Amino acid sequence: MEWTDLYPALDPVNFPMLxxxxxxxxxVFNERQVxxxxxxxxxxxxxxxxxxxDQVRELCTVVQGGTHRYLWFVGD
Incomplete structure (x- = not known):
């Protein structure tokens, strides 16, 4: 995903995952966090x-499709 300065401005109470x-x-997000x-x-x-x-939604579907699957966002 392309980073923007908007993301850090998200309210951590309403958007704790993002x-x-x-x-x-x-x-890293597990199947309970997805x-x-x-x-x-x-x-x-x-x-x-x-x-x-849309890409993240697709990846979430993969995580939800099995056990022991995780969604990883890898930083710099």
Missing amino acids: WALSPYGDA PLLLAELDRLPEAYGGIWV
Whole structure:
């Protein structure tokens, strides 16, 4: 995903999963966290959107399709 300065401005109370993302560090979501991430994507303001949202949704589907699967965001 292409990083923008908008992401750090997300409210950590309303978007704790997305707020955890950083361009410099890794973030890992397990099968119990993926539904929370998907819910945040549903209410993400349009200015934050882009093709990456659909790509993350597809990856979430992969995680939900089996056991012991994780969604990793790898930073710099």
